[in-house]
Amino acid sequence: MSNKYNPAEIEPKWQQIWAEQQLYKAVEDPERPKWYALTMLPYPSGDLHTGHWYAYTPSDAGARFRRMNGYNVLFPIGFDAFGLPAENAAIKHGAHPAQWTFANIEQMRAQLGRMGAMWAWEHEAVSCDPEYYKWSQWFFRKFYDAGIAYREYAPVDFCPTCNTTLAREQVWGDDRHCERCGTPVIKKNLEQWKFRITRYADELVEMLDQIEWPERVKVMQTNWIGRSIGAEVAFHTEQGEPLVIFTTRPDTLWGATFMVLAPEHPLVNAITSTEQRAAVEAYKEQAARMDEIQRGAVDKEKTGVFTGGYAINPVNNERIPIWIADYVMMGYGTGAIMAVPAHDARDFAFAQKFGLEIRRVITGPDGAAGPLTEAYDAKDAGEMVNSGPFDGTPVEDAVSKVTAWLEANELGRGAVNYRLRDWLISRQRMWGAPIPMIYCANCGVVPVPYEDLPVLLPDDAEFRPTGESPLKYHEGFRWVKCPQCGGDAERETDTLDTFMCSSWYQYAYLSPYWKAGQPLKADDMPWEKTVGDYWLPVDQYTGGIEHATMHLLYTRFFTKVMRDLGLVDFDEPMLRLFNQGMILGPDGEKMSKSRGNVINPDEVVDRYGADTVRGYLMFIGPWDQGGPWDPQAIEGVYRFLQRVWVVVVEAMQVVQPQGKPARTPSPDQLRALERKLHQTILKVTDDMQDFRFNTAIAALMELNNYLYKVRETDVVNSAIWHSALRDLLLMMAPIFPHIADELWHRQGNTSSIHLQRWPAGDPEKAREAEITVVVQINGKVRDRLVVAPGAAKADLEGAALQLSSVTKWLEGRAPRRVIVVPDKLVNIVAD
RNA sequence: GCCGAAGUGGCGGAACAGGCAGACGCGCACGACUCAAAAUCGUGAGGGGAAACCCGUGUGGGUUCGAUUCCCACCUUCGGCACCA
Missing domain, CATH: 1.10.730.10 (Isoleucyl-tRNA Synthetase; Domain 1)
Incomplete structure (x- = not known):
């Protein structure tokens, strides 16, 4: 036994002893309070980098601290093992993604072991294991049965580098690039599977109050969901067809001087006049050619054309022109707006450009009711004018009063809109859990029966350099018999978004590969119930903030659906969340191979x-x-x-x-x-x-x-x-x-x-035996007193005034005031 | 444009229910040990000044006996959202 500190000797020794003694094995114990400590699982890239150490070792320290404080702690780890890098490696090396992935996992287990963390290895789960994705598919099936999963033909975001569609959450930044590879996405019209996360939009916002999560994550999720409260108001076309709009400012209805429809709006054809038809068609074509990036540019000059049609404003029966313009999006609200140029900056710009009327219906804070040089959109000052029965109503009450009036007169109703879109979960990739669906010429869309799960990935897939999914070309995978009629049918060849696999991994850890080898049923449980009843929900979650509006939103949604399916009896999967910050290279920049500032943790551990x-x-600084x-x-x-x-x-x-x-x-x-x-x-x-x-x-x-x-x-x-x-x-x-x-x-x-x-x-x-009390004159430290703690105010004041340094500084002036803070200071105020 | 976080020694950072600014660590300087170096140990330092003192927490105001901490207005950096009606 060496007498010098030699970590290379003692660390492997203790890691081995801990493993032999199963020191970190988590066993349910009703006698002790439980603590489920969870850290975001890694992707098995094959190399554990400093970022992983920064994420995991403090998380481990927190878990260990809980354990020493009497908690029974579960601190599991696993691998988020589906994903594109494995497929790219397969294309490059000709090996199956599974081979690459499991070799990497082997390597990373060893690297994770070197951290000396209290991993509960017997709870490890690997998402690409068929016994894992069997349950991912089971969840899809349950969601399908519950009406949460549906298929839709619509414009979707597509990454040309990753060769797959993406969820809206995976499109980042003002250039709308792919979250994984950075390539700007393009729009495609495709038939895709989606989850109705929007059904839970309200609850996802509301329940943020119930969890101890960092404020910035809550804010990001709130903004992402983007709830806006307003009203739907039924306008009519001159021909009498209803034209419903959504507005957050029903109080400005009397200021609507024109309407704008999205170019794709279904009513456009019907209302367009003969004279305007050519211009309208040209504009529609132009808008269709432009992708959302170009359309979405904020500083872009407003464009649009008059349709020749008119609408009737239900509040005053005025006849106002209907335009189409690409600043109105078909995907939000009803795809149509009433334009109130006086009180909306976008409408103002449009009205100015095309010479449309700007009618003020809300006064300024000072009561100003004259012409405007820019839109006045404040909601906290002013009152309604030129608004018939509502003149004089302060804006603070205006929205609720007008909404109530609209409802009473059956002209509209209170309505809520969300920015959040349904979660697109189809991926045109091979290395993911196959979506368990079958298309039959006779029966249509047929789900794979529960007992037939999992739909296995073929192990002889052929990878093409084009990057297309091999499942599309794998005859044995693609062609099946219809489970309903037994006739020839075709499998879905898209796979599930890997975020779906990670949405329920905290449950998978409880009893990994539960019911392995057994056929599944609709009313199954994906984990051993007694184990879940003990550990759930997660007490402390830690991980990066980059998942704020992806994984962290999805897993909350998943848990709410699971609750509604009767699988869990709580609303939120993770009670507390902590986001660690990012460890940077010595140059203060993000670590990257190209910058050459990567710190290899294995070398530093050596x-x-x-x-x-x-x-x-x-020790570097605050963990976040x-x-x-x-x-x-x-x-x-x-x-x-x-x-x-x-x-x-x-x-x-x-x-x-x-x-x-x-x-x-x-x-x-x-x-x-x-x-x-x-x-x-x-x-x-x-x-x-x-x-x-x-x-x-x-x-x-x-x-x-x-x-x-x-x-x-x-x-x-x-x-x-x-x-x-x-x-x-x-x-x-x-x-x-x-x-x-x-x-x-x-x-x-x-x-x-x-x-x-x-x-x-x-x-x-x-407690200190003696305390240094600062003596200040006019707020500046001039001397100190050493006293016993708890000394009386009067004694401190007296002692301070006795000090020769104090009398010197006062130069005979009488103290105007003396402030004494016991155990802290005496401040003598003199003129 | 909107929302959010943050600006403190040469460096990472500490101290904010308002009360000695700079804990701890790095680096630095000097000293001890050594032929010497490394390692180790000890001592020292925010800046200015010989000193008394003065100035110092992004900038400018304010509240207060007293502000890194609270309020107002800016500046800078980072993150999110963005024609969402």
């Missing part, structure tokens, strides 16, 4: 050990902030561990110099040590609760510096010294699990440190 890497990552990797700063954590080693190992040895009797330390020394210890326990306990690892480590360093300094004094001949060493190790255990267990055993303990209870801090023992 050099310093996993404990140092863990501790350094947690991320930050640059500093190759020099990591030395500080390494030195800290070496100094802990020295303090603890030296204490094991005989410290009494020969011939000198052991001397008793003074009570002051002992109290000072005890105070430092309990201050540290209180501080570290508090910090660990909230993942403030950086300040927790700083406090541990302070304590160790203190112990290091006094280790050659008489305090070592005391019980408090030994309990300080013991508590230091206990507090280090979640962050530095290996060195903590090693030194713990060297102290003579026989069971693992990770089975011990977290030390209890005593505020009484942490």
Whole structure:
């Protein structure tokens, strides 16, 4: 046994012992409170990078801390193993994606093992395993039966590089690029499977109040769902056909001076006059050619044409012209708007360009009712004018009053619209769970029977360099008998979005590959119920913010559907969420091979050990902030561990110099040590609760510096010294699990440190013996008083005024006022 | 344009129910050990000034005995959304 700190020796040793003792096996125990700690599962790229370490090791420290505080902790890991990189590798190397994927998983298991995390490996689940995706398909089938899954022919986003359609959530940025590969997406008209997430839009917004998630994630989801409350109002065409519009400002109905339809609006044909037909057709064609990116450009000049048709405004029976323009989208609301140029910036720009009337119906905050030079859209000041029965109504009440009036007169009704679109889950890729659907010439769309699941991926797929899905060309896969009529039929060759596989993985972990090899039924449960009843829902989730409007929205939706299917009895899958920041290269930029600023965690672990890497990552700064990797700063954590080693190992040895009797330390020394210890326990306990690892480590360093300094004094001949060493190790255990267990055993303990209870801090023992009180004159520090804590205000004031420095500064002036904050300061105010 | 987060030493950061700005660490300087270096240990430092002191938490105002912390207006950076009616 070496007497020097040698992580390369002790870390593999402890990892092996922990595994042999099944130290992290999670077993239901009704006697103890449970804690389901979950971290976002990795994609098995084959290489665990620093980002994974930054995501996982603090998450592990948090889980370990809970465990030491009496919780029965489940901290599982698995692999989100379907996806395009495996398919691309298959095209490149000619190997099956499964081969590539499982080889990578093997490699990553070893890398994950080096972290020294308390992974509950027996709960591992791999989403590309047929026994896993059997259940993904089962969920699809359940969703289909429940009317949540449906098929639709519509314009969809398509990534030309990934060769597949994408969900709206996977299209990012103002250039509308693919979230995975960065290529700008194009629009295609395709028949695709979707999930009715919009049915849950309201609940997805409302229930954000019930979960402890970072505010910014809640805001992003709220904005993404984009609920707007207003009214639908029935206008009519001159010919009498109803023309329904959605507006958030029904109070401006009297200011509508024209209407605008989306070019694709079904009514356009009917209302277009003979004279305008050619212009309308030309505009429609032009709009159709343009994709949404071009149409959506905000600064684009407004375009549009008059249809020749007119509509009747139901509130005043006015006849107003109907235009078409591409700034109105068919996909939102009813695809038609009433234009109120006076109170909407877009309508204002349009009216100005085409010389249409701008009629003011809301006064300015000062009562101004004259012509406008720009749209006035404030909703908190002004009152209605030129609005018939509503003149004089303050805007604050206007929307609700007009909406009620519309309903009473059957002209419209209150309505809500969402920006959220249904979740497109079809992917034209091979390496995903096949959508379990069959198309039969006789029976139409036929779902694969539950007992026939899984629909297996072929293991002899042929990958084409064109990037097309091999399933389309795999005769054995594609052609089937119809489950209903037995006739020739065709399989769906699209696969499920991998986000669907990860939407329920926290449930899959409970009892991985549940009912493996058994036929499934409609009323099955995808996990062992008693296990789920104990662990669910997830208590603490950690992961990156990049999933704010993708995975984190989808898994909430999934859980709500599962609740409605009777699978779970709660509304939200994850009660608490923490988003870690991003670890950057030493140059402060995102790590990337092309930049050459990648830190390879394996190399750093070889050099310093996993404990140092863990501790350094947690020491950099607040976990949600991320930050640059500093190759020099990591030395500080390494030195800290070496100094802990020295303090603890030296204490094991005989410290009494020969011939000198052991001397008793003074009570002051002992109290000072005890105070430092309990201050540290209180501080570290508090910090660990909230993942403030950086300040927790700083406090541990302070304590160790203190112990290091006094280790050659008489305090070592005391019980408090030994309990300080013991508590230091206990507090280090979640962050530095290996060195903590090693030194713990060297102290003579026989069971693992990770089975011990977290030390209890005593505020009484942490209290300072004396406190420095600052003496200020006019807010500037001029002197200090050292007093016992809790000194009376009057005494502090008196003592301060006695100070020679104070009388000097006052130069004979009488204090006008003296502010005393006990234990803090005395501030003397003088003219 | 709208929404959100953040600006503190040479660097990462600490301290905000308003009360000694810069904990902890990196780097730096000096010293000890060494023939020397590395490692280790010790000491030191926000800037200016010989000192007394003065100035300092993005900028400018404000509230207060007192503001990194609260309020107002800007500037910069990052993230999200964007003709959503």
